Amino acid sequence: MRYLYLLLVVLSASVLFYATLDFPQWGDPNSPASLHVSPVYLQRSLEDTSVPNVVTSVLADYRGYDTMFETTVIFTAGLACFVLLRVFAPKMKDTYYRHIQSGVVLHIKGQTTLLDGSRDFERIDSRWVPADIILKTISRFLIPFIQLFALYVVAHGHHSPGGGFQGGVILGASIILLSISFDLRTGLEKIHERGLGLFSATGVFIYTGIGALCLILGKEFLNYGVLSKILPVDPVMARSLGIFGVEVGVAITVMAVMVSIYNYVSSEGRLDEGL
Amino acid sequence: MSGTMTYHFSVILVTFGLLLSFITYAMTWIKRSLCLPFAVLSIGFLSYCSFSLFILVIERGPFEYYLGGWPPPIGIAYYIDELNAFLSLLVYLVALINLLCNRERFLEKQGDRIGGTMALYILFITGLNGILLTADLFNLYVLLEIASLTGYALLAIGDKRQAPFASLNYVFLGTIGACFYLLGVGYLYIKTGSLNMQDVSRLITQIPKSPTILSGFIFILIGIWIKMGLFPFHIWLPRAYTNTFGPISSLIAPLGTKVMAYVIFRVILFVFGKEFSFEIYSLGHVATLFGVAAILYGAITALRQTDLRRMLCFVVITEIGYIVAGLGVGNINAIRGSLLHLLNDVAMTFCLFLSADHLIVNTGTKIEELKGVFQKTPFGSSIYVLASLSVIGIPPSPGFFGKWYLLQGSLEAQNFWVFGAILLSSLLNTVLFFRTFEEGYYHHTESPSYGPKKTSLSAYGGILASGLLVVLMGLLAHPIVGHIVDPFLLRARLP
Amino acid sequence: MLLALCSILIILGMVFLLGGSVGILRLPDFYTRMHPAGKLDSMGSLLVNLGVAIYVALDFNLANLLTSIKVLLIAVFIYLSSPTATHCIVDAAIRAGLEPWKKG
Amino acid sequence: MNEIYSIRPLWVVLISLCAVPLIISTKRPNLRETWTILAGVLKLALVLSMLPDVLSGSSFSFNILTLFPGLPFRLRVDPMGLIFALVASFLWIVTSLYSIGYMRGLKEHSQSRYYAFFAIALSSTMGIAFAANLLTLYIFYEILSLSTFPLVTHHQDQEAKASGRKYLVYLLGTSIGLVLPSMIYLYMRFNGLDFRFGGFVPAGGANLPLNIACLLLVFGFAKVAIMPLHSWLPAAMVAPTPVSALLHAVAVVKAGAFSVVRTILFVFGEGFLEGSWARPTILFFASATVLIGSLVALYQRELKRLLAFSTIAQLSYIVLGAAMLTEHGVKGGILQLAMHAFGKITLFLGAGAIFVATGKKLVDQLEGLGRTMPFTFGAFFVGALSIIGIPPMGGFLAKWELLLGSCQSQYMGIMGVLLASSLLNVAYFIPLVYRAFFPSFPVEGKIREAPLFCLLPMLATALFTILLFFFPYPFAQLISGLWSQLLGG
Structure with missing residues (x-):
């Protein structure tokens, strides 16, 4: 059986090498790929969409439909984690509470909500690591900057590398950092499961909704130009704005999905105790 | 206005599918009890759209839809013809019936997660519809990812503990398949610079002998074959479909593989073209080989199974073999047979899995546990018998018509391998199904737990509807060939 | 003059980075290896970033000034995050019970 | 010859199918059986209503839908189909009446299912009779x-399971x-596969694939039980007796024989078969079946198995008659289709009546029963005589025509086969009846006549067997009409 697999690998590799026989030269400006459609994108991007970054205009406008599904793929990943991992069960059987002043830890068997919300006690994880003051302070300081940067990346996609996916990832990372450096419950206090769920759906909904809005306004799906009917701009600028709206949607979904995947995976779907 | 609206139905089908699935998921966090009714309504609405689209295509002939208003090859286009409009209608019907039939079971199994499950459910059929309608090779890949991802997630919801592992196994193989497809599309792009099917097809005819194009062809073909579960690439299929939650298997088993089979036809006939595939390179021999192997392997291995649903999985593998073998024979009657069989198989496999699932709920998954089930649930089991007879190919069931064209085509091409394999597998299928009939029919169990599980009226309605679908497909076989399959073949420039 | 300064800064930074890399490879155990990874890398990247910032700002206008500020900000954030990360890793290792290396 | 486009043939097919939901849905046995009988009577009336028109040379046809290009799902009533339909629909009523007596007498289980499938079987038999092309058939x-x-x-035991398997493997497999x-x-x-008088296959019998196709069709319709594809028939004897009657006299085997006759006369036809080697092959196998079937019947101890082998032999008469392709041969074959049905159903009903009344299945056990059950055995005797072919029983007419046909044909050997087989028939039937009436030892025990519901149908069929000898008018007329059409076409 092992040799069979080896044979398969060799076969695939040989087909791959065989394919290279007819490859155009590396970076050849006369290769078919750079003669057929690409020049159109390069020349017309700015006048069609008023977006100088060709990557963004191809991504979100010329082939915006693909990107919509890519965003949906991310949404689906979050959805799959929710469906497969989420356990709507009550809290862990055993809970631990720490008296903040004295540092005494109470191990409570069975369920209780008595000490929740108490000022003197804090709930801690069963495998508790004492709070690290350096980490907490630094992340508290850094997180706003990270989020600011994320917004910058989202907004700056028109001009420089960036856009919804990258910005969303950075935004999500900031919240995951919060959950790691404090604990899962702190992260969930800032943005709880319901919010994440709604955000992840809302983001893709914004993308698809903008497309559908174009449809309702009487043009093809995702034909942002028609948004000029409701926006006080010309069709080209409307395309640019449409792309921006879409990018925002992508960022929201990516952020929410990243965080919720982290939450579900790290807490085995209970959203009770994290890493 | 209404005319243009129906023109937009092509894209509404897919994008509103997305929108509705997002809302369904969001509903989890607003009012959970509304998720399921909303999902049912959504699929109902989409089925209606699909039906209007189908009527439109039948009335006016095929048309293109430019997404974002960019004409291809700059943008992405949809190409809607009779065949894919009909298949999409079938997909929605199957999804609707399956959901209606298994509402309670979904709710019981998934509880508070029902919103997410329903969103995945809608996304899955939406992805399949996108695959059907698109005319862009890369867009097809993206939608393939959607359909696969949702498929993995749905299949991991298991009756049995092995379900997640089986699904993981599928994830690995499915990813390899998708990668191969993407690699192939990449090679085509390197040599043509385009992703639109029509455009690529035009450009390929200028450089048919390029090794890169050939490699792309091979990779795309193998990628899709893995996804559709053709014989040597099928190993994920029985495990994934057997262990999963029953209503999921009755959704994915009929739809997943058949839509991929449609992609094969689309790619071979409309991208690479008949000359490239059959005359320059001898796809015919390869496909015949694989197809015959799949038919025989599926039919023989199915005989060895003790688990009912696993047995049906091998029946699915056999059916895939028919479709590929018909493609391999390559003349008009055989391909007509393949396509007709593909369409019929959606209905047949669906009915088979749905009714078998009903039997399984009442007894157990093993065939020997079926004892006396025909007395317990005479209605469900008679639909099971109907579907089985259709798979065997008893006229006037739909299975018969597909086989007839396949046999006629292979006889015309003097391809006796395919001819013999189809006949033999029909006979083996007879043995196979009558084995289950015997178990169900003969043994009385007079135990105190005797009596059917409580089954709601809608479940019976769903099973009945699936049976009716099979009967209708059989009765309408000739119009289907005349109005749906033949125009498709005509445009593929088959004689 | 300033060009020479930034050359010196960048080269010095590289020396620190090289030292850090050699240290990670050559030092005997986990804790000692974290030492160059934390300290020398921070110093090296600070120097290199400083050099780059000055180099960019040589041709003085608003855009370049902004760029050089961005580069300096990178240095600041590396200075914040890199030691914290090292600290956390070492902390985790101590909690996990990894014994420090003792000669002999 | 004019064609009448009418939905009536479809109604004939559908009427028993329509009765199925009624039969299943009702819980009361009386009502259920009323539906069955009602459907049967309606069916017979519809068939009879078509008789005058068909006798005057017209035919009914009805297109249901198109299956393949040039190949519709089509019903067409011609004389030959009508003969079969008449026999089958009449005997359905008889069998249904008999079933009531039999099933209630033995307190069988799942009677609703039994009547429902009985009705479906009859529907498809009508479909076979009226099929206008090979695919519909x-x-x-x-x-x-x-x-x-x-x-x-029906009995759902181990034996039934084994025979059921055999039944399906043979019939579906072929x-x-x-x-x-x-x-x-x-x-x-x-x-196209439309039946045409004289066949749609053009003359020229040397064509190898066509010869093979012909043989595949003739042997493929395994319901006719030409050896070596016969062994499902004795196995299927485990069924309740009315089913055996249906299988062996009315629907199943006759459907096979009918299909073979259709194949020979309407698909391939004289032109093709004249010079082909398929025809001698068919004749050879049919003759062998006639002789071997009768010989094997001699050695059977169980009454129903004996009748089964007798059926195997008698069915091949029909094939022989059709394959002789002479006027009298074809007439004889088709007459045999009707006459054998009446004779054989009488015998089966008799066997069933004996079983209901006494519980006896074996030939040896019949000793002396004729004294206590005179009506049953009287009818049995009539049936046996008809099968042997002794006047004044209907069976004689068929044999007579067959013998005339064999004189006309170039295969004189067939005449020998027919005569030998008749002798063998005498050899296995007459001792049986004789011993029933004149036992070699005195018989004790209280045995009474079979229930009335069993007895009446049997007497009716026996009476018809005799009547058909004197008044074969509709059948003979239909057959001559058919033959003239054959000549015309």
Whole structure:
């Protein structure tokens, strides 16, 4: 059986090498790929969409439909984690509470909500690591900057590398950092499961909704130009704005999905105790 | 206005599918009890759209839809013809019936997660519809990812503990398949610079002998074959479909593989073209080989199974073999047979899995546990018998018509391998199904737990509807060939 | 003059980075290896970033000034995050019970 | 000859199918059986209503839908189909009445299912009779195989299971494995499968694939039980007796024989078969079946198995008659289709009546029963005489025509076969009846006549067997009409 697999690998590799026989030269400006459609994108991007970054205009406008599904793929990943991992069960059987002043830890068997919300006690994880003051302070300081940067990346996609996916990832990372450096419950206090769920759906909904809005306004799906009917701009600028709206949607979904995947995976779907 | 609206139905089908699935998921966090009714309504609405689209295509002939208003090859286009409009209608019907039939079971199994499950459910059929309608090779890949991802997630919801592992196994193989497809599309792009099917097809005819194009062809073909579960690439299929939650298997088993089979036809006939595939390179021999192997392997291995649903999985593998073998024979009657069989198989496999699932709920998954089930649930089991007879190919069931064209085509091409394999597998299928009939029919169990599980009226309605679908497909076989399959073949420039 | 300064800064930074890399490879155990990874890398990247910032700002206008500020900000954030990360890793290792290396 | 486009043939087919939901839905046995009988009477009335028109030379036809290009799902009533339909629909009523007595007498289980499948089987038999092309016939043929499966395996025990398997393997195996390929080949070559008098296959019997196709069809319709594809028939004897009667006299085997006659006369026809080697092959196998079947019947101890082998032999008469392709041969074959039905059903009903009244199945046990059950055995005697072919029983007419036909044909050997077989028939029937009336030892025990519901149908069929000798008018007329059409076409 092992040799069979080896044979398969060799076969695939040989087909791959065989394919290279007819490859155009590396970076050849006369290769078919750079003669057929690409020049159109390069020349017309700015006048069609008023977006100088060709990557963004191809991504979100010329082939915006693909990107919509890519965003949906991310949404689906979050959805799959929710469906497969989420356990709507009550809290862990055993809970631990720490008296903040004295540092005494109470191990409570069975369920209780008595000490929740108490000022003197804090709930801690069963495998508790004492709070690290350096980490907490630094992340508290850094997180706003990270989020600011994320917004910058989202907004700056028109001009420089960036856009919804990258910005969303950075935004999500900031919240995951919060959950790691404090604990899962702190992260969930800032943005709880319901919010994440709604955000992840809302983001893709914004993308698809903008497309559908174009449809309702009487043009093809995702034909942002028609948004000029409701926006006080010309069709080209409307395309640019449409792309921006879409990018925002992508960022929201990516952020929410990243965080919720982290939450579900790290807490085995209970959203009770994290890493 | 209404005319243009129906023109937009092509894209509404897919994008509103997305929108509705997002809302369904969001509903989890607003009012959970509304998720399921909303999902049912959504699929109902989409089925209606699909039906209007189908009527439109039948009335006016095929048309293109430019997404974002960019004409291809700059943008992405949809190409809607009779065949894919009909298949999409079938997909929605199957999804609707399956959901209606298994509402309670979904709710019981998934509880508070029902919103997410329903969103995945809608996304899955939406992805399949996108695959059907698109005319862009890369867009097809993206939608393939959607359909696969949702498929993995749905299949991991298991009756049995092995379900997640089986699904993981599928994830690995499915990813390899998708990668191969993407690699192939990449090679085509390197040599043509385009992703639109029509455009690529035009450009390929200028450089048919390029090794890169050939490699792309091979990779795309193998990628899709893995996804559709053709014989040597099928190993994920029985495990994934057997262990999963029953209503999921009755959704994915009929739809997943058949839509991929449609992609094969689309790619071979409309991208690479008949000359490239059959005359320059001898796809015919390869496909015949694989197809015959799949038919025989599926039919023989199915005989060895003790688990009912696993047995049906091998029946699915056999059916895939028919479709590929018909493609391999390559003349008009055989391909007509393949396509007709593909369409019929959606209905047949669906009915088979749905009714078998009903039997399984009442007894157990093993065939020997079926004892006396025909007395317990005479209605469900008679639909099971109907579907089985259709798979065997008893006229006037739909299975018969597909086989007839396949046999006629292979006889015309003097391809006796395919001819013999189809006949033999029909006979083996007879043995196979009558084995289950015997178990169900003969043994009385007079135990105190005797009596059917409580089954709601809608479940019976769903099973009945699936049976009716099979009967209708059989009765309408000739119009289907005349109005749906033949125009498709005509445009593929088959004689 | 300033060009020479930034050359010196960048080269010095590289020396620190090289030292850090050699240290990670050559030092005997986990804790000692974290030492160059934390300290020398921070110093090296600070120097290199400083050099780059000055180099960019040589041709003085608003855009370049902004760029050089961005580069300096990178240095600041590396200075914040890199030691914290090292600290956390070492902390985790101590909690996990990894014994420090003792000669002999 | 004019065609009447009418929905009536479809109604004939559907009427018993429509009765199925009524039969299933009702809980009360009386009502259920009323539906059955009612459907039967209606069916017979509809068939009879078509008789005058068909006798005057017209035919009814009805297109249901198109299955393949140039190949509709079509019903057409011609004289030959009408003969079969008349026999089957009349005997359905008789069998249903008999079933009431039999099933209630033995307190059988699942009677609703039994009547429902009985009705479906009859529907498909009508479909076979009225099929206008080979594919339509094939469709109904398959439905008949499937709908009789639950009847054959009605007892649901180990023995029934084994015979059920055999039944299906033989019938479905041959129809999928042999008939289907041959049919597809013919369709491919001639672009249609419509039955035409004299066949649609052009003359020129040397064509190898066509010869093979012909043999595949004749042997593929395994319901006719030409050896070596006969062994399902004795196995299917485990069924309740009314089912055996249906299988062996009315629906199943006659459907096979009918299909073979259709194949020989309406698909291939004289022109093709004249010079082909398929025809001698068929004649050889049919003759062998006649002789071997009768010989094997001599050695059977169980009454129903004896009748089964007798059926195997008698069915091949029909094939012989058709394959002789002479006027009297064909007439004899088709007459045999009707006459044998009446004779054999009388015998089966008799066997069933004996079983209901006494519980006896074996030939030896019949000793002396004729004294206590005079009506049953009287009817049995009439049936036996008809099968042997002794006047004044209907069977004689068929044998007479067959013998005339064999004189006309070039195969004189067939005459020998027919005569030898008649002698063998005498050899296995007469001692049986003789011993029933004149036992070699005194018989004790209280045995009474069979229940009235069993007795009356049997007497009716016996009476008809005799009447058909004196008044064969509709059948003979239909057959001459058919023959003149054959000559004309």
